[in-house]
Amino acid sequence: MSKKFWSLFMFSFIMLSGCSLLSDTDPEFSREKYDDWYEQEQYELALEEVNQRLEKYPEDPLLHNEKGYVLNLMGQHEEALQPLDQAIELDDQMDSAFNNKALSLNELGDYEQAIVAAQKAIDISDKEPEQFINMGNAHSLLERDEKALEYYNKALEIDDSAPNALYGKGISLYFLAEYEKGIPYLERYIKAYPEDIDGLWYLVYSHDLLEEYSDTIPYLDKIIELESEQPLDALDYKGLMLTYAGNFKEAEEVYNNIIEQYPNEALGYYGKSIALVQQGEVDQGLEELDKSIELNDTFKDTAYNDPLFSPIYEDETFIELTEY
Template sequence: MWSLFIFSLMMLTGCYLLSDLDPEFSREKYEKWYENEQYELALEDVKQRLEKFPEDPMLHNEKGYVLHVLGRYEEALQSLNKAIELDNLMDSALNNKAMSLNKLGEYEQAIVAAQQAIDISDKEPEQFINMGNAHFLLERYEKALEYYNHALAIDDHAPYALYGKGVSLYFLYEDEKAVPYLEHYIKVYPDDIDGLWYLVYVHEALGEYSDTLPYLNKIIEFEEEHQLNALDYKGFMLTYAGHFKEAEEIYNYIIEQYPNEGIGYYGKSVALVQQGEIDQGLEELARAIELIDTLKDTAFNDPLLSTIYDNETFIELTGY
């Protein structure tokens, strides 16, 4: 299940500067657009301003930043490269370039751009965060951690550095150390699904199954797309925590809402076996395997079902 949730860290501050050469320019208007995420309006406006001031590097930087936020990374790079061509000391454009390169999977190139930004100015956390992101996405977790620490030395409340450090520590199996950084991040962005999932993972890794539940409840509340996965995860955390009846209720709900998904029947079978209701548990397991044949392998390797490995019906169902 963990593979479904991909680490995605995107710096949206970008250190951009808005050119104010145009006497009609309204900073308040831009701030309202960004606050309300009206990026298409901001893009159209910056395009019009570029027609008046085509050699203004700040406007090319701004255009690149807005295109990045809109997910148009290749176009963003074109604008950012133009900004850098006009002003090769613009650290914000280099930083934004690193950000777009990271989203395009060009991590080594992102490292080069981020280092250039750092060489020009090492007083802002963003450059170090984007450098950390590139190393993280290359699975160089210790190196990533080094740059997130640099960012936190500049601003110990920088949320994306806190997140990056927490997740890096998780991948370095430093779960207990990861918790406070991820918790700090979630206080800033309480609805961030990835941050909530990583808090689930670190508490699970620490064997603190009950502590995963508040975060899973938030995920279930906020995220519709992966709600089934979150409900299933909650059921298993309840089972591991010894709350078998509550787990059974979760799986009854899954079966009601998703009757053609085998995981509901599988989770219920585990909860029932843990309560000593072997025959009923095996009936639910049979339904699960009928829907998803590979669950027979899952069942055979599931430590929560180890007490019935020698049960004849279980052997018949799994084929082992």
């Protein structure tokens, strides 16, 4: 599974704090007003407001930082760089502007420059977790998982419940094959973001790799609920995990559900065939395997090499179905 840090994290990674060193600041600036717009996802209103304020106070670094923040929330990461650079030019001690720039650069895939910006933020202030999270993200996306882990740990030393540091540490440990150590951090993250599908999948894969197959089921059920319109992958995975756990009848029910929803998908018939064979219902299992191969003949090779079919490797019908 690839690493992904997406727009959901912006709310924690972007900083708005930081005081201007200049006197030309907007006396009517309202943090609460902007926060209300962000909570309601009214980004256009916030952008319009900040542009109007900048016409009156063009030398206010906080307003330029705010504009960069709004543009990041809107997914306009390239456009966000200009106001953030302007904020830094006006106030080179504004850690939040450097941190927001690091986020923009991470989103644009310029991870090395994101590291430079995040380090500037850390040098100015090492009292907030966000700088360390953005630094960790850049290293993680460069596949420097041990280095990334150092920064996530620093973020958690500042705030031991920072959701995105928990997520970052969890997947760093996952990619370092420290699955058992990573699971508690991913679980704590999911408590904060219970509908985050990628986080749920990391928990599924972690338990699977630890051969804790039954432990994957609650997370797969949640993914199926969230992906109610297209749950095929999660349903198939659930059937497989139930099979590995020895719950063959439950696995059969899952695959019957897949067949009902996706009658032209070979996966459902293939999974059902395994569940039936494992229950000793060989003839019925072979009938389902035949259906899967008719829909997708690549399942010949899949079945031939699948250890779950080992009880019938010598069965003549199985041999006929899987030979070319």
